[in-house]
Amino acid sequence: MSNLQIGLAIIGGLVLAAVVAYNAWITRQNAPRTARERPAPLPAADAADPVADVGERMVDPLAGRIDPVLDADLADTVPAALADALPDAAMPARREPAVALERRPGLDALIDVIAPITPEAEVSGDAVLAALPSTRRVGSKPFAVEGLSAVGEWEPPRPGQRYRQLQAGVQLANRAGALNDIEFSEFVVKTQAFADVLSAAVEFPDMRAEVARARELDAFAGDHDAQLGFTLRARRAAWSPGYVAQNAARQGFVAGALPGRMVLAGSQPGQAPVLSLTFDPQAAMADDPEQSALREVTLSLEVTHVPRSEQPFVQLRQAAQALAQAMDGVVTDDAGQPLSDDAMDRIGADLEALYDALDARDLSAGSPQARRLFS
Structure with a gap:
């Protein structure tokens, strides 16, 4: 083999090695960066961090x-x-x-339709819980019942408690839209059935006024x-x-x-x-x-x-x-x-x-x- 052939073979080998190295570098650059590329330790936990006591493993x-x-x-x-x-x-x-x-936020007249419920006599929390409807929604809106505790605060019914006043409520609006006539009617039916089980009287607000209030609140929310x-x-x-x-x-x-x-x-x-x-x-x-x-x-x-x-x-x-x-x-x-x-x-x-x-x-x-x- 002549010197020229040897030289060309060496140059060809170098060129091939360079191409392989370049392709490997390109592949490396385009590969997703992984967590192992940056092994620097996480900063020390701050005392104000709510999860600072958990290890950094x-x-x-x-x-x-x-x-x-x-x-x-x-x-x-x-x-x-x-x-x-x-x-x-x-x-x-x-x-x-x-x-x-x-504590789950209580019913609020700002965003809820509220219907007062007055039992004939004091009722137990267990009885109230047993009388609750199977679902806590009216259409697309949350439905809730609360009792007035002995300390004068409204709360979700609890076993072992006794209540002389109750109230039911349905939310006026959420991201699904405003409370409509059909949902209000469903609220009335569900609340009346609940009150009947407890031999209680219920007072409902005017549907037209509440539906109008729901639309106004929904417009504000939107x-x-x-x-x-x-x-x-x-x-x-x-x-x-x-x-x-x-x-x-x-x-x-x-x-x-x-x-x-x-x-x-x-x-x-x-x-x-x-x-x-x-x-x-x-x-x-x-x-x-x-x-x-x-x-x-x-x-x-x-x-x-x-x-x-x-x-x-x-x-x-x-x-x-x-x-x-x-x-x-x-x-x-x-x-x-x-x-x-x-x-x-x-x-x-x-x-x-x-x-x-x-x-x-x-x-x-x-x-x-x-x-x-x-x-």
């Missing part, structure tokens, strides 16, 4: 507790968490914190219902679910009950999550989630469910910007347009006006009444 993210819900009827609709969706190294052990259940979301999009390399979860955990997010959902807990027990972070649940449930490629995640704020005192928009903005910097992403609106600081400032000003309007109507964001109305 890495475990399955979908074994967490169910998100806080407003009433027991809604809780039945939340599916159980699916296990083994991500590898053990994908997420920290912290979970959406277990919280003491807040004009002031706000659910704000930012989309975080990958600039270059995609992300794995574990990589997203690891970076979100550094911003205080914990695993929710559903695949592809994390939440930022509020500062008070029983409070709705301040923010939620969601991504494709199919990616979270894949056989090998670390090979799933995510190119976007969504940060959401249920404005009417979170108290103004939590500064939720400030937290939303900070979380979005911090995640974008850490994950090499860009914050956009639903249409994919990047959100500038000026655009975010305008959104913040609009939200302040919304909070003012809700306060003026005694439906402050995060209040029990607002959470019931906007549900």
